Amino acid sequence: MTRKSLEFPQGIIDCVEATRSRGTVLVASSRKGTNAMTIGWISIGSIWGRPCCTVLVRPSRHTYKFIEKGDSFTVNVLPRDMNEAVSLLGTRSGRDMDKFSEAGITPSDSMKVKCPHIAEAELVIECAIAMKQPIDSSMIRRDYVHTAYAAGDYHTVYYGEIVAIHAQ
Numbered sequence: 424m425t426r427k428s429l430e431f432p433q434g435i436i437d438c439v440e441a442t443r444s445r446g447t448v449l450v451a452s453s454r455k456g457t458n459a460m461t462i463g464w465i466s467i468g469s470i471w472g473r474p475c476c477t478v479l480v481r482p483s484r485h486t487y488k489f490i491e492k493g494d495s496f497t498v499n500v501l502p503r504d505m506n507e508a509v510s511l512l513g514t515r516s517g518r519d520m521d522k523f524s525e526a527g528i529t530p531s532d533s534m535k536v537k538c539p540h541i542a543e544a545e546l547v548i549e550c551a552i553a554m555k556q557p558i559d560s561s562m563i564r565r566d567y568v569h570t571a572y573a574a575g576d577y578h579t580v581y582y583g584e585i586v587a588i589h590a591q
């Protein structure tokens with residue numbers, strides 16, 4: 424299916440809103456393979472004079488191994504009638520199953536990055552990793568530690584330069 428390219432910041436409000444309200448899907452890949460998981464936290468704006476998208480991944484996620492070794496990621500907004508897939512991708516691990524076939528999603532070659540996107544996504548943001556930074560427990564507000572890190576497992580924050588945005 425031909426996809427329509429968008430210019431930053433087109434599509435960004437929809438992506439932030441979907442991530443906040445129902446979750447979007449992060450795809451990460453390395454030479455060892457590809458995995459997808461639901462994300463609820465995202466930040467999109469401008470850093471280093473470039474459009475930038477940041478996502479947060481806990482080391483306990485199977486996806487972490489792929490994003491750590493890869494050089495890119497994609498953020499995928501699935502249509503509302505695929506909310507069940509979003510739920511599966513956010514509650515089951517790629518350690519135990521092929522999440523693409525279980526969720527009924529199809530990996531597809533991206534326009535600008537090595538990491539695939541999801542063919543069924545109504546909106547995709549392709550990102551080339553510019554920087555990554557594990558959260559330092561001594562540098563974060565105490566109340567956030569209590570709400571988000573009672574069990575440790577501090578996220579690593581991945582800053583991606585947005586190199587393509589496309590929609591169905």
Ligand SMILES: Cc1cc2nc3c(=O)[nH]c(=O)nc-3n(C[C@H](O)[C@H](O)[C@H](O)COP(=O)(O)O)c2cc1C
Nearest residue numbers: 446461462463464480481484485486513515516517
């Ligand atoms: C709505 C929702 C949002 C989530 N957001 C994040 C997130 O931003 N970062 C994260 O590390 N995990 C997040 N998770 C949890 C992962 O999606 C979940 O642990 C998933 O099963 C990990 O899959 P994996 O082991 O295949 O990587 C979220 C889950 C849901 C349901």
